[in-house]
Amino acid sequence: MENQRPLILVSNDDGIISKGISELVKFLRTLGEVVVMAPDTPRSGAACALTTNEPIHYQLLRKDVGVTVYKCSGTPTDCVKLALHTVLGERRPDLIVAGINHGDNSSVNVHYSGTMGVVIEGCLKGIPSIGFSLCNHQPDADFEACGPYVRQIVSAVLEKGLPPLTCLNVNFPNTRELKGIRICEQAKGQWENEWENFAHRGDAHYYWMTGEFRDTDADNERNDHWALANGYVAVTPVTVDVTAYGLLKEMKDWFPVNEE
Amino acid sequence: MENQRPLILVSNDDGIISKGISELVKFLRTLGEVVVMAPDTPRSGAACALTTNEPIHYQLLRKDVGVTVYKCSGTPTDCVKLALHTVLGERRPDLIVAGINHGDNSSVNVHYSGTMGVVIEGCLKGIPSIGFSLCNHQPDADFEACGPYVRQIVSAVLEKGLPPLTCLNVNFPNTRELKGIRICEQAKGQWENEWENFAHRGDAHYYWMTGEFRDTDADNERNDHWALANGYVAVTPVTVDVTAYGLLKEMKDWFPVNEE
Numbered sequence: 001m002e003n004q005r006p007l008i009l010v011s012n013d014d015g016i017i018s019k020g021i022s023e024l025v026k027f028l029r030t031l032g033e034v035v036v037m038a039p040d041t042p043r044s045g046a047a048c049a050l051t052t053n054e055p056i057h058y059q060l061l062r063k064d065v066g067v068t069v070y071k072c073s074g075t076p077t078d079c080v081k082l083a084l085h086t087v088l089g090e091r092r093p094d095l096i097v098a099g100i101n102h103g104d105n106s107s108v109n110v111h112y113s114g115t116m117g118v119v120i121e122g123c124l125k126g127i128p129s130i131g132f133s134l135c136n137h138q139p140d141a142d143f144e145a146c147g148p149y150v151r152q153i154v155s156a157v158l159e160k161g162l163p164p165l166t167c168l169n170v171n172f173p174n175t176r177e178l179k180g181i182r183i184c185e186q187a188k189g190q191w192e193n194e195w196e197n198f199a200h201r202g203d204a205h206y207y208w209m210t211g212e213f214r215d216t217d218a219d220n221e222r223n224d225h226w227a228l229a230n231g232y233v234a235v236t237p238v239t240v241d242v243t244a245y246g247l248l249k250e251m252k253d254w255f256p257v258n259e260e
Numbered sequence: 261m262e263n264q265r266p267l268i269l270v271s272n273d274d275g276i277i278s279k280g281i282s283e284l285v286k287f288l289r290t291l292g293e294v295v296v297m298a299p300d301t302p303r304s305g306a307a308c309a310l311t312t313n314e315p316i317h318y319q320l321l322r323k324d325v326g327v328t329v330y331k332c333s334g335t336p337t338d339c340v341k342l343a344l345h346t347v348l349g350e351r352r353p354d355l356i357v358a359g360i361n362h363g364d365n366s367s368v369n370v371h372y373s374g375t376m377g378v379v380i381e382g383c384l385k386g387i388p389s390i391g392f393s394l395c396n397h398q399p400d401a402d403f404e405a406c407g408p409y410v411r412q413i414v415s416a417v418l419e420k421g422l423p424p425l426t427c428l429n430v431n432f433p434n435t436r437e438l439k440g441i442r443i444c445e446q447a448k449g450q451w452e453n454e455w456e457n458f459a460h461r462g463d464a465h466y467y468w469m470t471g472e473f474r475d476t477d478a479d480n481e482r483n484d485h486w487a488l489a490n491g492y493v494a495v496t497p498v499t500v501d502v503t504a505y506g507l508l509k510e511m512k513d514w515f516p517v518n519e520e
Contacts, residue, residue, distance in 0.1 A: 045312040047337075048371045050305035050469060057464040077307075077372070082467060085455045108384050110502060111308045112337070124368050124450055156514050165448075166504040181515045186503045188425075190384055195345045204317040207342060209310060237504035237511055242370060243446045244426040244497035251497055254416050255441045 005066075006032035006094040006158050009122070011079040012101065013043045013114025016061070016071045020100035023143040024132065025067060027150045028097060031158065033066050035093070037083040039114075040071040044103070046114030048121065049075045058082055076114040080121040095158060096122030099132035100143050100150070106133075106171045106224040106234055107187035107213070116169055116238070123167035123240050128157050130167065135228055136174040145176045149233050153181075162237075169236040173228045182232040187225035188217040265326075266292035266354040266418050269382070271339040272361065273374025275302045276321070276331045280360035283403040284392065285327060287410045288357060291418070293326050295353070297343040299374075300331040304363070306374030308381065309335045318342055336374040340381040355418060356382030359392035360403050360410070366393075366431045366484040366494055367447035367473070376429055376498070383427035383500050388417050390427065395488055396434040405436045409493050413441075422497075429496040433488045442492040447485035448477040 008028055012021045016038040028034050037058060039046075056074035063069070070087060072079045080096060098118035105113040115131045122129030132150055134141055153170060162168070169186075172178065194211035215225045224234035268288055272281045276298040288294050297318060316334035323329075330347060332339045340356060358378035365373040375391045382389030392410055394401055413430060422428070429446075432438070454471035475485045484494035 042313065045310035047307035047309045047377070049307045049309040050372050052305040052469055053302065055458040055466045055468045057461075057466045059463045059465070075309075078469070081451075081454050081469075086465065086467070108500070111380055111384065111500065112310050117307070120371055124371065126450070152515070160514065163504075163507060166507050183508055183511045183515070185505075185508065186501055188501075190386070191341075194341050198315040201317075203319045205319070205346065206315045206317045207346070208315045209312055209338070209341075235511065235515075237507035238502045239504040239506075240368070240371065240502075241446055241448075242498045242500075242502060244423075244499040245445075246499075247423060247426050247497035248443055248445065251443045251495065254420065255412070255443070255495075 007091055008032045008034050009083055009093040009096045010034055010036045011038045011076055011098055011118045013039065013046050013076045013117065014102050015039050015042045018102060019139060019141065020102050020143060024097065024100045027147045028154065029066055031151065031154055035068050035083065035087060037070040037072050037079045037087065039076060039079060040073055043076055043114045045112050046075045046117055047112050048077050048117040051075055051078050056082065076117040077121045080118055084125065093127055095154065096127050096129040097154065100146060101133035102141055103137045104133060104135040104171060105131065105169060106228055107189050110169055110186060110238060119167045120240055123165065128162040130154065130157060130170060132170045134172045134174060145178055146172050149181065153235065165239055165241045167238050169238050171224060171228055171234045173231055175231055177231060178233055179231040180233065181235055182227040184224035184227050184234045184236045185222045186236055187215055187223035189213060189215040189225060267351055268292045268294050269343055269353040269356045270294055270296045271298045271336055271378045272358055273299065273303045273306050273336045273377065274362050275299045278362060279399060279401065280362050280403060284357065284360045287407045288414065289326055291411060291414055295328050295343065295347060297330040297332050297339045297347065299336060299339060300333055303336055303374045305372050306335045306377055307372050308337050308377040311335055311338050316342065336377040337381045340378055344385065353387055355414065356387050356389040357414065360406055361393035362401055363397045364393060364395040364431060365391065365429060366488055367449050370429055370446060370498060379427045380500055383425065388422040390414065390417060390430060392430045394432045394434060405438055406432050409438065409441065413495065425499055425501045427498050429498050431484060431488055431494045433491055435491055437491060438493055439491040440493065441495055442487040444484035444487050444494045444496045445482045446496055447475055447483035449473060449475040449485060
């Protein structure tokens with residue numbers, strides 16, 4: 001029967017030793033067979049980055065009943081690509097799950113997130129994929145309240161699948177009093193005051209990344225940032241077809257001479 | 261009058277010493293005042309990655325009439341964020357341009373591309389942004405045929421702007437015989453056979469990234485990969501709002517108990 005259980009590939013961007021990925025595996029292991037391949041060092045903010053200019057490597061860390069764990073020197077996206085190519089061999093996972101991230105990946109953070117790098121890669125490979133993130137950066141963040149929702153959402157996707165080119169970005173507010181799930185749109189907004197002047201040395205100016213997020217659409221109850229601010233689990237469906245269809249027709253009038 | 265010329269911020273992912281960015285600056289300098297801040301090393305495949313775990317630094321390299329050049333130790337996305345925060349000061353660029361990339365950024369490559377990392381960051385900051393790429397990876401690629409199209413597209417965007425949350429991904433086929441511009445959708449497709457077994461050392465398995473792109477929608481004349489294969493300049497409008505709106509309504513029925 002073991003082989004009939006769903007196969008779930010897990011990765012993240014905080015690295016293999018983070019609490020968030022251990023908690024995620026704990027929540028998932030009764031739902032299927034779990035294979036983890038995660039970065040050997042923290043890779044927050046890795047987005048969909050690839051390692052193109054040097055080889056990467058992976059190693060088996062441990063194999064328990066239903067859970068096999070590998071570490072990988074590559075990015076989160078590399079981890080997915082390499083696991084599919086090597087340790088999973090002919091077996092195609094039923095689901096790819098990333099997280100649980102230590103920190104908020106709602107709104108524009110979807111573009112910078114290595115957690116969502118995992119998810120986007122899974123989606124591009126045609127495999128249903130979900131990223132989970134908690135709005136708490138601390139290494140010892142409390143993920144306990146996320147458990148029932150992780151299991152509910154994963155079970156739903158295992159049962160129903162996801163349409164082609166779509167995946168899920170799930171964010172939890174940092175509270176034990178979760179009010180339930182809201183299906184959300186990506187909030188509009190942007191990061192401001194993003195750099196702290198760190199030092200000058202000769203002609204070189206050093207800066208450290210910091211920043212404050214400004215929600216430019218704060219009263220919009222449809223968006224994920226609003227849901228988090230109001231105690232809901234924010235489930236944002238994400239597309240990997242980033243064509244701006246709205247602009248397609250308009251732009252065809254811009255260069256009329258060149259169109260056949 | 262100098263101050264009334266458009267201000268154009270330029271970056272890339274191949275790094276400050278690549279031929280592609282020099283050619284781009286050559287094509288742009290008569291259209292406006294150009295400020296370059298580009299990575300000091302190659303950053304291909306950087307996507308929208310950020311440097312979050314160490315400080316980054318920038319340095320002035322040279323200042324000519326109408327062209328000022330800085331190098332930066334960060335990612336392509338860092339370059340945009342840092343230039344806006346530091347060397348541009350109170351001045352907001354009229355346009356952000358990335359490239360010209362040595363290599364194809366059409367189809368799913370939009371997700372991995374550091375060139376498009378520059379463009380997406382500009383777009384998230386509300387500044388019209390365009391990425392240019394040539395389907396030729398060679399360091400001495402011939403960009404000459406791109407020039408008139410770069411200038412035509414940049415001029416059009418300086419005149420008309422771009423709608424909020426949208427930017428452009430422009431790809432050139434590797435030919436001097438360009439057939440004109442086509443406004444395209446992002447091609448469906450995926451990378452396969454992505455890893456070359458490089459070595460084993462102890463328990464560690466080393467792999468080098470490689471791969472072949474398979475266009476799963478090859479006959480679709482609307483897509484950017486088709487346009488490139490047929491000698492056209494592919495202009496793909498891209499959105500940074502990645503909400504899968506098509507799935508929003510359907511998903512609301514998945515978790516009815518939790519909705520208020």
